[in-house]
Amino acid sequence: MGVEVRVEGLTKAFGKQTIWRDVSLTLPAGQISVMLGPSGTGKSVFLKTLIGLIKPDEGHIFIEGVDIATCSEKDLYEIRKLFGVLFQDGAMFGSMTLFDNVAFPLREHTRKTESEISDIVMEKMTMVGLVGAEDKLPGEISGGMRKRAGLARALVLEPEIILFDEPDSGLDPVRTAFINQLMVDLNQQTEATFLIVTHDINTARTVPDNIGLLYHRHLSMFGPREMLLSSEEPAVRQFLNAQTVGPIGMSEEKDADELAAEDHSTLPPLPPIPLQLFPSDGRPRATQPEPGAWCAANGVVPPPGSFLDDGSSFTVPPQTSVAGGAR
Numbered sequence: 001m002g003v004e005v006r007v008e009g010l011t012k013a014f015g016k017q018t019i020w021r022d023v024s025l026t027l028p029a030g031q032i033s034v035m036l037g038p039s040g041t042g043k044s045v046f047l048k049t050l051i052g053l054i055k056p057d058e059g060h061i062f063i064e065g066v067d068i069a070t071c072s073e074k075d076l077y078e079i080r081k082l083f084g085v086l087f088q089d090g091a092m093f094g095s096m097t098l099f100d101n102v103a104f105p106l107r108e109h110t111r112k113t114e115s116e117i118s119d120i121v122m123e124k125m126t127m128v129g130l131v132g133a134e135d136k137l138p139g140e141i142s143g144g145m146r147k148r149a150g151l152a153r154a155l156v157l158e159p160e161i162i163l164f165d166e167p168d169s170g171l172d173p174v175r176t177a178f179i180n181q182l183m184v185d186l187n188q189q190t191e192a193t194f195l196i197v198t199h200d201i202n203t204a205r206t207v208p209d210n211i212g213l214l215y216h217r218h219l220s221m222f223g224p225r226e227m228l229l230s231s232e233e234p235a236v237r238q239f240l241n242a243q244t245v246g247p248i249g250m251s252e253e254k255d256a257d258e259l260a261a262e263d264h265s266t267l268p269p270l271p272p273i274p275l276q277l278f279p280s281d282g283r284p285r286a287t288q289p290e291p292g293a294w295c296a297a298n299g300v301v302p303p304p305g306s307f308l309d310d311g312s313s314f315t316v317p318p319q320t321s322v323a324g325g326a327r
């Protein structure tokens with residue numbers, strides 16, 4: 001079972017440039033969370049702060065009772081062992097085969113024999129569907145395969161928390177759908193805590209249990225997927241529906257005149273909340289909420305047409321009611 005990550009009052013500036021201030025959220029153990037935000041709002045800085053690569057100016061990050069914002073290097077070294085990270089480009093060593101890339105953390109951080117290492121590497125290569133490609137060099141495979149190899153490497157030390165920095169960047173929609181399914185399947189199998197940084201709205205709408213939005217140097221909102229997908233908060237609504245009308249401008253937030261000039265009466269109604277992506281075997285993940293459960297518990301009427309199986313990429317287990325309420 002993954003571990004909880006509790007962030008309290010986190011603030012980071014580089015010189016005079018405040019990246020974000022007073023960020024507080026909890027990544028619930030074993031759940032999938034997504035962090036969204038316009039380019040340059042500090043999503044990657046946030047990921048690096050969570051693993052202690054960047055020190056925040058203020059605030060705390062509690063993992064298993066240790067505050068990694070203030071702990072000693074020795075404690076940080078131990079806590080980092082809980083993490084697996086999938087970097088944007090897979091961060092493969094170009095001159096090593098995929099096998100050696102995936103084996104690298106085991107050779108560096110454990111005393112396992114080569115035979116044990118081989119078993120673990122092949123198990124992870126199987127999980128990400130790369131059996132047969134062990135002897136390839138990273139330059140010989142597609143971007144999607146490199147991401148999967150990076151994921152296999154992130155998994156070898158059996159992490160409790162997995163951070164994904166734009167796992168879908170540079171992938172076509174089909175490969176993105178495959179990597180989304182893979183992340184959901186891996187969450188079901190590992191029950192680790194996942195945080196995914198993405199720009200892909202379809203990923204954000206269908207994969208996670210929780211969504212956060214970093215915008216205008218603060219955390220605009222963080223909470224259950226259904227809460228954000230039914231929210232009328234202008235920045236959340238604009239971002240999750242990829243609209244031009246709203247406070248987010250081309251380069252930064254719009255000024256008051258620009259906002260006043262916009263006609264908000266023409267905003268289209270909120271689209272239906274899609275069903276969450278299920279694991280390939282059709283069984284919900286251990287922490288997966290029932291479709292419509294958050295809306296029902298909070299008296300929120302979801303947009304018409306929500307939680308219907310539209311027959312696209314969703315697999316709904318036969319015992320699940322999709323009528324918009326709890327089973």
Ligand SMILES: Nc1ncnc2c1ncn2[C@@H]1O[C@H](COP(=O)(O)OP(=O)(O)OP(=O)(O)O)[C@@H](O)[C@H]1O
Binds near residue numbers: 045
């Ligand atoms: N080590 C650093 N020193 C100084 N400034 C930095 C450093 N790292 C990041 N920044 C700045 O912090 C800001 C946020 O960067 P970050 O890469 O986290 O944004 P992002 O939200 O991940 O963007 P994108 O969606 O485009 O990947 C940028 O203005 C960047 O230049």
